Amino acid sequence: MQKVGYIIAHKIIMEYNFREIEQKWQEDWKRKEIYKVSNDSTKPKYYVLDMFPYPSGAGLHVGHPLGYIASDIFARYKRLKGFNVLHPMGYDAFGLPAEQYAIEHGIHPAVSTANNIENFRKQLDKIGFCYDWSREVNTSHADYYKWTQWIFLKLFKSYYNRSTQKAEIIDSLIDIFEKEGNINHPIPNSQFQIPVSTNDQQPTTIFNPSDWKNFDEKTKQAILMEYRLAYCGYGEVNWCEALGTVLANDEVINGVSERGGHPVVKKKLRQWYLRITEYANRLLDGLERIDFSEAMKEMQTNWIGKSYGAEIDFKVKSQESGAENLKVYTTRPDTIFGVDFMVIAPEHELIEKITTAEQKQAVGEYISYVKSRSDRERQAEKKITGCFTGAYAINPFDGKHIPIWISEYVLAGYGTGAIMAVPCGDERDFKFAKHFNIPITNIIGAHYNGEEANATKDAILENSGFLNGILMRDAIGIAIAKLEEMGIGKRKVNYKMRDAAFSRQRYWGEPFPIIWKDGIAYPLDEKELPLILPEVDKYGPGPDGEGPLANLKDWASPPAPLHEGVRETNTMPGYAGSSWYFLRYMDPHNDQIFCDRKASDYWGQVDLYIGGTEHAVGHLLYSRMWTKVLFDLGHIGHEEPYKKLVNQGMIQGSSRFVYRLNLNYEYTSAQKINETKSFPQFFISKHFYDDYFNNNHETSKYILNEVSKKIGGGIGVSYNGAPILLHVDVNIVDGFELNIEEFKKWRIGEYANAEFILEDGKYICGSEVEKMSKSKFNTVNPDDLVVRYGADTFRMYEMFLGPVEQSKPWDTKGIEGVHRFLKKLWRLFYDEMKGKLWTDEKANDAELKVLHKTIKKIEEDTERFSFNTAVSACMIAVNELSDLKCYKKEILEKLLILLTPYAPHIAEELWHQLGNEGSILDAAYPISEGKYLIESSKNYPIALNGKTKTELTISLDATQQQVEEMILANETVKKWLEGKQPKKIIYVKNKMINVVM
RNA sequence: GCCCAGAUGGCGGAAUUGGUAGACGCGCCAGACUCAAAAUCUGGUAUUCGCAAGGAUGUGCAGGUUCGAUUCCUGUUCUGGGCACCA
Structure with missing residues (x-):
């Protein structure tokens, strides 16, 4: 300290003063608008995108910036490599937490969101990202959601033409209906039947041009709704009667609401949907042309869940009804002679018709049980449940009577909501049969051992009528052909994916630009957009499960000259705004169109997209679909939004625990009992806690003895129970050692009087790796680290932690090592005592070898997103150059450029110290020359x-x-x-x- | 339950295509500088046997393929992410 005290003017040069350096350059870059990027450049383009954050009230913790730092490094690297790099940031600002906060505190979500954003921005700025903030988007701003609504109208006014395999405007479908009916364009939902006006007409799914002309407007619109890419239908939601509202899945825990513990049941409500199922095939095909990890592609493939099989109609014989058909979907029609029972979903519409009188009560009870259970629970439960309907289906080939059961493991939304169960070939069917003592037919001979099902396709069929002696694999086609010939079944491709629910009974989302009149949905004129989200007095639910907007009578039913009818009071879900934001960044301020075609043609696909796997099947599928629709309709020129996707891992928290004794006090003298309150809380170090649990009696005695000593005589102490484990703020623990002084100040002095039983004079905490969250006190704030070590150290340390794609626990301890590295780098340029070290001397072979080896390594590592090894390569280079005592500008200058994407501030500072003009951010990336690396x-x-x-x-x-x-x-x-x-x-x-x- | 991923020293991790397991950093130990501490520097540090030379073991677990396996295959355990209204 004293040494530099005398030469304070030179301090900034003599030692690595990261605070001054970082502030100086951040201001300089801001003043020069150095990150502003133009849509007009002769350079090749490169688009680096982060999944934009939901600005939560908790602010950033060290887990959030991991992906941002990775993308920032890559964006800066590409810039050095001569690209025009688009690297924007914005906010996914609609969402449930802000609304919940509004309900609880009466603060408008726009206000709390704006506050959160301001906080986020401050935190992000400190880390030194190269975002072009002039392109910031906010999905909750009207100038943004105007275009979300506009795209919704495009979806509403389009249908998927299966013969051309693309979206087209619905007017062209009306033309087709007028010319040829729908014979070549069957209704996507095979369950849908055209409503008929008179009783003598049979419900139908096919109509001719004259039918179409004769349909009334309502029927026509109902039919068109069945084709629209955004359509209205009915779907089940989590309904909580006590709260009078619909709950999100994560607000429901074990069948009751998270808040208040009220019962939650399934309820059918009118919902908007996106017809993403029409895009299932193209979403699948597109995976082959994009650079996502195999795991990600697999997850999306499984989610889409394309399967090949058959729909088969079984006649139902029951006492109560006449001729009913049970339509099942199966991928294994070859096993039809092994069907021992049918299972239909508890929601299946046939249940009412076919259940026999004696089974009515049991079925009713079972259905109400299932209503209280989520889809997840229904499939996850190991316990087998079900109920017999009393009805039988008839096997069309051998006339066998097949009992029809109801079970929760069959979901209404998949296939036809009914399956034919073949217990010898399907494990779940097998367990069901065993549980309910249903006899099992073996159709695969020795392949079935009676102990477990065998899902083979390589068995020769037995007990299978006309399929006997045929290999199962081959029998699939034969069975389908026979079913089709008999007119009781057909080949069918099925998708597990369902249409995406696109409405929420909530306030804080985009309003739908839809007016309802006489049960028909009319779109607003595009000129009327944006439809502004109105102010509400309270954020609670509307009547009948509607959203808060339904409470606004004036808004929901605008006066006649303006509109007849009522507004849609649902709002759009969180993923609406995020399904197209990558396009808005290209042309963020355009008020004529969502994104000028010239801009989207210039920037094209996102070249690199970084974000977490938690979005694998939600956002990443929806945004791919929206992109395809916009492409089909000619609004953009590419149909896959992301060329390459990198998934960053999660940073987990490393929690720390303290152990509080749970004691009884007994008075040996006549003291008042209420004095117990004045006893301090006692905390024991980890060693004692472990011993206590290992029933170490000496330790237990020792602890009580220590407590007695501290509280004085006259009081007997005994255990009231095991010590209690409490989360303690990781920021007041150094490694595992609790900072006792800080602990006493923690939580407004809640533990100010705490007493400790120490081991070796220290209080050692317990630890566990858990999700990083405020409630576990294991969050680490990046701001604190930036203040202590600087943004450059923080950036490099986040990368140094491990591969960006891997999840890992955070540990602040190691950051010192990275900081030391930067200081060591600084000492290649300046010495505290001697001052300037660098020279213009010519580099020797050993030094050149270090440099060129490092260029090669860092370039290769950066290209393959192996940022952790690139940081270590920097360290190795600095170590080796220090050993070589190399202070040569020729070498150091190039090293600084390599370091720029990782630690831009220090690189810029030293670049200027070396006498360079202009910013290092635009320097030319050095080229590794093989001649320096040749070995013999x-x-x-x-x-x-x-x-x-x-x-x-x-x-x-x-x-x-x-x-x-x-x-x-x-x-x-x-x-x-x-x-x-x-x-x-x-x-x-x-x-x-x-x-x- | 289903789908996906991961597991390597005390800790984070490295080993890019099947070829020297443990780079780099943390921590720890020893030493130098210092009245002392911090900072900095030097050396050591997978386990185990051995004074040493040297040997054995070792990448969650059990097998397999191979001249050779952290890497490929089969099975298995545990941990994390997702499962359609959290974002």
Whole structure:
């Protein structure tokens, strides 16, 4: 300290003063608008995108910036490589938490969201990101959601033309209906039947041009609704009667509401949907042309869940009803002779019709049980539940009577909501049959052992009528052909994916630009957009499960001259705004169109998209769909939004615990009992806690003894129960050692009088890796770290933690190492005492080798997103140059450019110290020259039977024979051979040598 | 339950295509500088046997393929993410 005290003016140069440096350059870059990017450039373009955040009230913790830092590094790297880089940021600002906050505190979500955003922005700025903030988007701003609504109208006014395999405007479908009816364009939902006006008409799904002309407007609109890409239908929601509102899945825990613990049941409500199922095939095909991880593609593929099979109609025989059909979907029509029972979803409409009188009560009870259960629970439960309807289906081939059961494991939304159960070939069916004592038919002979089902396709069928003796694989096609011939079944491709629910009974989202009149949905004129989200007095639910907007009578039913009818009072879900935001960044201020075609043609696809896997099947599928629709309708020129996706891992928290004693006090003298309140809380160090649980009696006694000593005599102390484990703020724990002074101040002095029983004079905390969250006191705020170590250190440390795609626990301890590295780098330029070190001397071969090796390594690592190893390569380079005492500008200057994407501030500062004009952000990336890296020999590992025993330096151009001679002459090898001849000698050039004995 | 991923020293991790397991950093130990501390620097540090030379073991667990496996295959355990209204 004293040393630099005298030369305070030189301080900034003499030592690494990251605070001044970072502030200086952040201001300079801001003043020069250095991150502003133009849509007009001769350079090649590169688009780097982060998944934009939901601005939560909790602010950023160290987990959030991980992906942002990675993308920032890559954006800066591409800039150095000569690209025009688009790297924007914004906010996904609609969402449930802000609304919940409004309900609880009466603060408008726009206000709390704006506050949160301001806080986020401050935090982000400190880390030194190169975002072009002039392109910021906010999904809750009217100038943004105007276009979300506009795209919604495009979806509403379009249908998917299956013959051209693309979205087209619905007017063209009306033309088709007028010319040829819907014979070539069947209604996507095969369950839908056209409503008929008179009783003598049979419900139908096909109509001709004259039918179409004769339909009334309501029928026409109902039919068109069945084709629209955004359509209205009915769907089940989590309904909580006590709260009078619909709950999100994560607000429901074990069938009751998270807040208040009220019962939650399924209820059908009118909902908007996106017909994403029409895009299932293209979403699947598109995966082959984009650079996502195999795991991500697999997840999306499984989610889409394309399967090939058949729909089969079974006649139902029951006492109560006449001829009913049970339509099942199966991927294994070859097993039709092995069907021992049917299972239909508890929501299935046939239940009412086919349930026999004696089963009515049981079925009713079962259905009400299922209503209280979520889809997740229904599939996750290991317990087998079900109920017999009393009805039987008839096997069309052998007339066998098949009992029809109801069970929660069959979901109404998938296939036809009914399955044919083949217990010898399906594990779940097998368990169900065993549980309910349903006899099992074996159709696969020895392949079925009676102990478990066998889902093979390689068995020869037995007990299978006309399919006997046929390989199952081949029987699938034969069975379908037969079903089609008999007119009781057809080949069918099915998708597990369902249409996406697109409405919420909530306030804080985009209003739908829809007016309802006489049960028909009319779109607002595009000129009327944006439809502004109105102010409300209270944020609670509207009547009948509607959203808060339904409470606004004036808004919901605008006066007649303006509109007849009532507004849609649902709002759009969180993913509406995020489904197209990557396009808005390209042209963020355009008030004529969502994004000018010139801008989207210039920027095209996002070249690199970084975000978490938690969005694997939600956002990433929806935004792919929206992009395809916009492409089909000619609004943009590409149909996949993201060329490459990198998934960042989660940073977990490392929680710390303290152990509070749970004690009883007994008074040996006549003291008043209420004095107990004045006893301090006692905390025992981890060692004692572990001992307590290992029933170490001496420790237990020791603890009580220590407590007695501290509270004085006259009071007996005993255990009231086991010590209690409490989360403690990780920020007041150094490694595992609790900072006792800080702890006493923590939580407004709640533990000010705490007493501690220490081990070796320290209080050691327990620990566990958990999700990072405020309630666990394990969040670490990036701001604190930036203040202590600087943004450059923080950025590099986040990367140094491990591969960006991997989840890992946060540990602040290691940040010192990265900080030391930057200080060591600084000392290649300046010495505290001697001042300037760098020179213009010519570099020697050893120094050039270090440089060019490092260029190669960092470039390769950055290209493959291996940022952790790139940081370590920087460290190695600085270590080696320090060892070489290399202070040469020629070397250091290039090293700074390599470092720029990772630690831009220090790089810029030293770049200018070296006398460079202009910003290092636009320097030319150095090129690694192979001539400095050429080696003539290698130190080979010599293994015997694969186990390395020694090393030997051999020329790189040595032949097999030369190597063998050298090996056999080697003392170590001779010793291990014990005079015997080796079986062979494996020599892999530039790798290793293995002697096989 | 279903789908996906992961598991390597005391800790985070490295080993890019099957070829020297543990780079780099933290922590720890020892030493230098210092009245002392911090900072900085130097050396050591997977486990185990051995004074040493040297040997054995070792990448969640159990097998397999291979001259050779952290890497490929089969099974299994545990942890994390997702499962359609959190974003």
